[in-house]
Amino acid sequence: MHPVVIARWHEIVRSHDASALADLLADDVVFASPVVHTPQLGRALTLKYLGAALKVLNNGSFKYLNEWHGAHSAVLEFEATCEDILINGVDIVSWNDDQKITAFKVMVRPLKAINKLHELMARQLTAA
Secondary structure: OOOHHHHHHHHHHHHOOHHHHHHHEEEEEEEEOOOOOOOEEOHHHHHHHHHHHHHHHOOOOOEEEEEEEOOOEEEEEEEEEEOOEEEEEEEEEEEOOOOOEEEEEEEEEOHHHHHHHHHHHHHHHHHO
């Protein structure tokens, strides 16, 4: 059984409904990207990055492979193919007692996948 926050996250991914993200994020959420050196602070920046990631990665090939849950955290392993590059990664998600995400960290492998993700995310973020 998924924790409430993770069940809500899976529904957002399934529905492609980035508008539902705002209610899931704490005001002071921290987003850590595999291609941005410093953590991105706050709901607005996290919405921007997660919204772009939903468009780039959630392209029909995206799927979660494994999950590990703690009391207030989870690790979700995923894979997706973008422009013939297989991207394998994990979302590391933490939340508070109010069921709001307080930290969202994405880690990706291999290097060519990181480079492709950087290219596609930059394209998506500048278009937005």
